[in-house]
Every structure is written in C-alpha cells, then in structure tokens.
Amino acid sequence: MYRNHIYTGSRDRTIRVWDIRTYECLQVIGIPEALANDRMHRAHPNPNNAQPDFTEGTQVKLNLPGEPVPAIYHTPRIYHDASILCMQLDDEIAITGSSDNTLIIWDIKTWQPLKRLEHHSAGVLDVAFDKEKIVSCSKDSTLCIWDRATGNLLQKVDSHRGPVNAVQLRGQLVISASGEGCARLWNVGYERRFNPYNGQYEATADTKLVKEFWSHERGLACIEFSDDGKYVLAGGNDMMIFKYDALTGTEFPRMTGHKALVRSLYLDEASGRIISGSYDSSIRVWDLHTGEQTMCFPAWTTSWMLSAKSDYRRIVCTSQDSRALILDFGYGVEDAELLES
Amino acid sequence: MHYIDDITSTPPLHGDITNETTHNTRFSQRFATRHRSALLERFGSAPSSTTSATSNTLPDQQRPRTLSNTLKRNADTAAPRRSSRRSRALQRENPASQSFSSTSVNSTTEGNDAPRLQRGFKKMRSMFLRASRDPTTPMVWQPIPSSHSDYASSSSSPPQNVVARPSSSSDSAHGAATVTPGAYLHVVPQHIQEQEYPAASIIATQPATIERSPSPFPDNASYLPPSMYAFEPPSGGSAARAAAASANSRKKVERKDSQTLVTPPMEDLYGRENRESGIVMSAEHSRVRGLRSRAQSQVKGMNPLEILPAEISAQIFGHLDAHSLAQVAQVARAWYSLTLDSHVWRQVFLKTWQAAERSNPLPLMVGGKGIGSQEGFDQSWAAMYRARKQINTNWSKGDAMAIYLNGHTDSVYCVQFDE
Numbered sequence: 001m002y003r004n005h006i007y008t009g010s011r012d013r014t015i016r017v018w019d020i021r022t023y024e025c026l027q028v029i030g031i032p033e034a035l036a037n038d039r040m041h042r043a044h045p046n047p048n049n050a051q052p053d054f055t056e057g058t059q060v061k062l063n064l065p066g067e068p069v070p071a072i073y074h075t076p077r078i079y080h081d082a083s084i085l086c087m088q089l090d091d092e093i094a095i096t097g098s099s100d101n102t103l104i105i106w107d108i109k110t111w112q113p114l115k116r117l118e119h120h121s122a123g124v125l126d127v128a129f130d131k132e133k134i135v136s137c138s139k140d141s142t143l144c145i146w147d148r149a150t151g152n153l154l155q156k157v158d159s160h161r162g163p164v165n166a167v168q169l170r171g172q173l174v175i176s177a178s179g180e181g182c183a184r185l186w187n188v189g190y191e192r193r194f195n196p197y198n199g200q201y202e203a204t205a206d207t208k209l210v211k212e213f214w215s216h217e218r219g220l221a222c223i224e225f226s227d228d229g230k231y232v233l234a235g236g237n238d239m240m241i242f243k244y245d246a247l248t249g250t251e252f253p254r255m256t257g258h259k260a261l262v263r264s265l266y267l268d269e270a271s272g273r274i275i276s277g278s279y280d281s282s283i284r285v286w287d288l289h290t291g292e293q294t295m296c297f298p299a300w301t302t303s304w305m306l307s308a309k310s311d312y313r314r315i316v317c318t319s320q321d322s323r324a325l326i327l328d329f330g331y332g333v334e335d336a337e338l339l340e341s
Numbered sequence: 342m343h344y345i346d347d348i349t350s351t352p353p354l355h356g357d358i359t360n361e362t363t364h365n366t367r368f369s370q371r372f373a374t375r376h377r378s379a380l381l382e383r384f385g386s387a388p389s390s391t392t393s394a395t396s397n398t399l400p401d402q403q404r405p406r407t408l409s410n411t412l413k414r415n416a417d418t419a420a421p422r423r424s425s426r427r428s429r430a431l432q433r434e435n436p437a438s439q440s441f442s443s444t445s446v447n448s449t450t451e452g453n454d455a456p457r458l459q460r461g462f463k464k465m466r467s468m469f470l471r472a473s474r475d476p477t478t479p480m481v482w483q484p485i486p487s488s489h490s491d492y493a494s495s496s497s498s499p500p501q502n503v504v505a506r507p508s509s510s511s512d513s514a515h516g517a518a519t520v521t522p523g524a525y526l527h528v529v530p531q532h533i534q535e536q537e538y539p540a541a542s543i544i545a546t547q548p549a550t551i552e553r554s555p556s557p558f559p560d561n562a563s564y565l566p567p568s569m570y571a572f573e574p575p576s577g578g579s580a581a582r583a584a585a586a587s588a589n590s591r592k593k594v595e596r597k598d599s600q601t602l603v604t605p606p607m608e609d610l611y612g613r614e615n616r617e618s619g620i621v622m623s624a625e626h627s628r629v630r631g632l633r634s635r636a637q638s639q640v641k642g643m644n645p646l647e648i649l650p651a652e653i654s655a656q657i658f659g660h661l662d663a664h665s666l667a668q669v670a671q672v673a674r675a676w677y678s679l680t681l682d683s684h685v686w687r688q689v690f691l692k693t694w695q696a697a698e699r700s701n702p703l704p705l706m707v708g709g710k711g712i713g714s715q716e717g718f719d720q721s722w723a724a725m726y727r728a729r730k731q732i733n734t735n736w737s738k739g740d741a742m743a744i745y746l747n748g749h750t751d752s753v754y755c756v757q758f759d760e
Contacts, residue, residue, distance in 0.1 A: 313711060335721070
C-alpha cells in the first residue's frame with residue numbers, strides 16, 4: 001500500500017490510476033480502444049456531461065492523432081471487455097468485477113492480470129476479499145466464495161431472490177445486500193486442510209446463513225460492515241440508510257435525507273463518519289453514533305453518485321458524468337503532507 | 342564522672358548546651374537520657390556503650406531494656422556515693438524535681454501516699470483496660486532514666502524492688518518477688534504470675550480483668566514509669582507515645598527549671614512549634630523561623646521536573662492531552678523546552694488520532710490513516726497535530742476543495758484509493 005494512487009473503474013472498460021497529489025493520470029489499463037475513445041471524447045465532448053465552471057484538476061495529456069501512443073495506455077493480456085463495476089485491492093493484488101461476468105485478479109504493482117475468475121452468469125456487482133478468500137456477488141443473485149491462493153471456486157450461495165448488489169467481509173462473516181430488500185449475514189466457514197492423498201492444502205467453505213436484515217420495503221443497493229462487525233449499514237431504494245446491530249438484528253433509527261436511491265456507503269470508523277453517495281447526485285456525511293447528518297454536498301457532479309470512499313482528509317467519489325471527484329478537506333492546510341503514510 | 346560520661350557518650354544532640362553552665366549540663370543530661378529512652382524505644386538498642394556492658398545476670402532477651410542502665414549503675418560499687426551526692430545536690434537545688442520524683446519512688450513515704458497511689462492505680466486500671474481492648478497495642482512504657490538515677494540514689498532500697506523479670510531462675514539473686522506499689526507495675530503473663538507471684542501485692546490490688554487480659558508481649562515485661570500520672574495514658578503507637586511522654590516530661594522539667602533557676606525562659610528558647618519535635622533547638626527563635634520559612638518558600642516554588650530526568654518528564658507530559666500540554670508549555674521556560682520534545686507530542690498525537698484496531702484480520706483499508714509514516718522518529722509531531730486539527734475543523738465546517746479527475750469517457754462505477 002501507500003502508493004498515493006486513486007484507482008477508478010468505468011463503463012468505458014478501463015481502469016485508471018491517478019496520483020493523489022498531482023491528480024495526474026498515471027495509467028490507463030483496459031481495452032485497446034481506450035486511446036481512440038479518449039481522443040474521440042476529447043474532440044467531441046458529450047454535451048450531456050456539462051462540465052461545471054469550477055472544475056479543477058488535470059486532464060489526461062492526450063496526443064493528437066498521428067503522434068506516438070502515450071506510455072500510460074496499457075492493454076494487458078486479459079482484460080474486461082465490459083463495464084468495470086467493482087474493485088477491491090490490498091497491498092498485493094487488486095480484484096475487479098465486470099459486466100462480462102468475470103473477475104480478474106491483478107498484480108497491484110504492475111497491473112498485470114494474474115487470474116480470471118469465471119463462474120457467474122451475470123455481471124459481477126461487488127467483490128470483497130481477505131488473505132484467505134474472495135467473495136463476489138452478482139446480478140444472477142448468487143454469491144461465490146473463491147480461494148484466494150488458487151482461485152478455485154469453493155462454494156456458490158444462491159439463496160437470494162434478487163440481484164446481490166453489495167457484499168462485505170469481516171473474518172468469517174459475510175454480509176450481502178440484495179435487490180429483494182434483504183441483507184443476509186453469512187458465516188463462510190472457510191477451512192484449509194492438508195490432504196494427505198495428494199499432499200496439498202485444500203480449502204473448503206461451508207457457508208451458513210446467520211441472520212437476515214430487511215429493508216423498509218425496497219431493494220438494497222449497498223452494505224457496510226463496521227470494523228468490529230458490530231454494526232451493519234445498508235442503503236437502497238428506500239432513500240434512507242439502515243443501521244442494524246449485527247448480533248441482535250435490532251434496527252437503529254434510520255438516517256433519512258437522501259432524495260433518491262442510496263447507491264454507496266462507506267464507514268470511516270476511526271472518525272465515526274458515514275459517507276453516502278446517492279442518485280440525487282449528493283454526497284452526505286452522517287455520524288455513526290448519533291445517526292445525524294453532519295454534511296451534505298449536493299450537486300457537485302451533474303449526475304448520479306456511484307461510489308464514495310473516504311479517509312481522514314478526503315472523500316473520493318465517482319459519478320455517472322464520467323468524472324471522479326475529490327473533496328479534499330486538507331487542501332492548503334499547513335504541514336498536511338506530514339500526515340501522509 | 343560516670344553519669345556524664347555515660348550521657349555524653351551518646352552523640353551530642355545539641356552541642357552548645359552540654360558545655361555551658363551546670364544547670365544547663367544537668368538539663369542536657371536529663372534531656373539526653375530521656376531522649377535516649379525514646380531512641381531505645383525506637384531502635385531497640387541503646388546507642389551508648391553502657392547498655393551493651395550490662396550485667397549478665399539476666400539473658401539479654403529477657404532483660405527489660407531500659408532498666409539495664411539502672412541496674413548497671415546500682416550494681417557498680419564506685420558509683421553510688423557520687424550519684425547520691427549528685428542527687429542530693431540536685432534536690433537541694435531543685436526541690437520541685439525532688440517532689441516530682443519522690444512521689445513514685447520513696448518507700449519511706451509510702452504510707453502518706455495512699456490516696457495518691459489510689460489515683461495512680463485508677464489511672465493505670467483505665468490504661469490497662471484501654472490496652473486490653475486492643476490486644477495488638479503494645480503496652481510498653483518507658484521509665485525515665487533520670488528519675489531512676491534519682492530514685493536509685495536517693496532511696497536506700499536496693500534495686501531489687503525495681504527489677505521485675507521473674508521468669509528466669511537467676512532472678513532470685515535480685516529478689517524480684519516484691520514490687521513496690523505505685524513505683525513499678527509489672528504485667529506478667531498469667532502462667533508466670535501464678536507460679537512465681539503468689540503474694541505480689543500488685544495482684545491483690547488489681548482487678549481480675551486486668552490479670553486475665555493477655556499481655557501483648559509475653560516475653561517482655563512492661564513497666565509503668567514512676568511518675569505515671571504525669572503522663573497521658575497511652576493508647577497506641579508505643580514509639581510515638583514514648584516520644585510524647587518524654588516531650589511532656591521535658592516540658593514540665595523545663596518549666597520548673599525556668600521557675601527555679603535563672604535561665605532564659607524556655608518558651609522563648611524552644612518556641613511553641615518546637616515542643617512537639619522532641620529536638621531542642623538552641624538557635625535563636627527568630628533565626629530558626631527565618632530558616633524554616635525560607636525552606637518552606639523553597640519547597641513551594643520548587644520545580645518538580647528539575648529533579649527528574651528529561652525522559653521521565655517527557656513521559657509524564659505525554660499523558661496529557663494537547664490542550665493541557667499547551668498550558669504546561671506556558672508555565673516556565675524549562676517546561677516549555679521539555680514540551681518541545683518530539684516524544685511528548687508523538688504520544689499526544691497518537692493517543693488522539695491513532696484508531697484502535699478492533700478486528701482481526703484487519704479490514705481492507707481505503708485511504709491513509711493520517712498518522713504519518715510511523716517510520717522516522719524525527720517527525721514534527723506538533724505540526725502534525727496542528728495539521729490534523731485543522732483538517733478536522735475543515736471537516737466540521739464542510740470546508741473542502743473539490744478536485745475533478747477528468748479522463749474517463751463514461752460512468753465511473755468504482756473507486757479505490759490508498760495513501
């Protein structure tokens with residue numbers, strides 16, 4: 001970790017790597033047509049994506065047609081040939097899920113693909129993993145448990161009745177949010193045993209349902225687990241954020257305020273802040289303990305908020321208007337660079 | 342001179358007194374012996390050589406500690422004439438002290454002292470009762486050695502009257518069977534009393550409850566001082582009691598001295614606050630007070646971190662929060678320089694901003710922790726604290742800078758970042 005990068009995945013079938021300090025695009029990984037698409041987009045900007053006047057940051061330095069291909073464009077051996085819907089990374093690998101029904105494991109340093117995971121029959125909507133296992137959820141209303149070491153499919157869980165939009169993992173506990181309006185807590189039961197017959201370690205998963213958390217009446221789009229697994233946060237088409245006690249299943253007062261579907265949730269437990277992005281194109285900040293809204297950033301993008309993440313000084317969110325937005329609370333603060341890891 | 346040698350062999354507690362006029366010398370004797378009795382009580386052995394050279398008729402363990410000097414002196418053949426002469430001279434000079442000591446001592450005035458003895462017994466009884474209520478309370482009372490010398494020299498009775506440790510067989514040489522009533526009260530363990538105190542008059546006069554009450558020190562006999570009623574009844578803390586008793590008696594003697602002899606008034610010499618200390622200060626009162634007040638003022642203004650190593654101070658400061666640390670830095674220049682230690686601010690910073698890790702395995706982290714690189718030790722933690730504080734202020738105000746990353750040509754579905 002600690003490379004000071006921002007990674008975005010888009011419907012334009014590319015993954016882009018940005019520098020968090022200079023806001024420069026460092027890498028474009030994806031389809032071979034990425035450069036051509038970018039040039040086309042540059043030459044004929046989409047009139048629907050009107051850029052606000054206060055736009056800052058830098059743009060990709062694009063060469064004119066006929067000039068050599070910039071080094072930042074990179075088409076790997078295997079790549080997603082559809083929208084990149086989800087991404088998760090740690091200090092070794094990154095895993096992306098796509099509408100082409102597959103997941104790809106990448107080496108985070110070189111962005112070379114390591115393995116493609118193929119089993120889902122619909123778009124992979126979310127992915128979560130730790131040192132042992134990978135959990136992916138799909139529009140085909142299934143969860144798949146994979147072994148991280150080998151990439152083998154360990155178990156397929158298909159008890160959801162709707163598309164599984166989000167998944168989160170804490171140790172052996174997995175929580176998944178479905179379009180049917182139900183969040184389910186699972187115990188994965190991952191085990192790794194030595195097989196004396198072939199002399200190899202074999203992983204097994206025995207997933208059992210622990211608890212169900214139901215939304216108000218509509219589907220859930222996003223789910224978040226607190227670090228200690230004590231709270232479950234969920235948001236969806238009810239335009240509110242639900243908070244449940246993971247042990248007892250009791251529901252805390254709902255956080256209302258969004259005017260449209262809550263598309264993404266992120267919990268920064270160190271500061272007790274919940275970041276939510278919504279289809280009303282606003283980013284809202286909530287207090288984890290009181291459930292009150294502390295901040296609202298409406299209309300900073302021209303379209304839906306699709307994803308939002310945060311750390312101690314910034315919110316990074318992405319929008320349907322093909323942009324990523326950094327809300328930097330440490331901009332211009334003296335000595336703020338000392339805090340960087 | 343035996344006594345003087347005896348006394349001055351102890352370390353001089355206040356050297357300027359011992360070499361002055363006769364009454365001063367006598368006073369210092371008395372004080373020194375009394376003080377030694379307190380020392381004996383406190384430390385268990387006399388600092389002078391006479392105690393160690395006592396007669397070996399009794400085993401050291403069984404011998405009452407404070408009586409050994411008297412025994413030695415009375416057994417000494419060279420001493421009595423001088424001591425009697427001395428005590429007679431003392432009586433001539435100071436009749437008050439004579440009456441002070443004769444009440445408890447003189448066997449010739451035994452018949453006249455009956456009401457006084459009754460009072461003494463009453464007092465003793467109450468004391469015994471009080472002591473018997475708390476068996477852990479040590480019941481050791483010190484005789485005053487100067488009174489012993491007075492008593493031993495002035496009275497014709499041999500010291501056998503005084504000796505009262507009957508358990509050993511060699512005691513027959515001292516004839517310890519009889520106890521002079523009112524002079525020394527001997528509390529003996531019950532089995533010993535039954536065996537060897539068949540006709541002791543003290544037993545007849547004491548209530549039965551007292552005899553039955555267990556002696557806190559079965560091996561060690563306890564004695565009442567001869568001038569019992571001059572003391573406050575002891576209740577607990579034998580050393581403190583002995584010190585208080587000696588101070589009381591000293592005060593009494595001082596007053597008598599100041600009345601009869603032409604001396605500077607003792608109140609001026611010792612001052613009101615010095616009476617409790619047990620140490621006679623010969624210095625001028627005002628000067629003493631000046632010294633003390635100066636010392637006190639030094640204590641008040643002392644910098645406690647001056648005597649601590651810088652690492653300890655930094656450790657202490659590290660337990661403060663940032664606000665208190667900023668206040669501490671304004672106390673003194675020395676403290677300010679201590680707060681500049683990066684270790685202090687490191688502790689404060691990490692205590693404030695380092696989040697507890699509450700899950701195992703750790704969840705995948707997004708972004709940075711905002712606590713620096715954690716690698717170098719020469720980070721400016723105070724500046725980091727300020728920056729972090731400012732960032733949090735911006736969070737609470739919603740004061741953010743918006744930066745757009747343009748490049749994607751369609752909806753951006755997912756984002757991750759690290760720092």
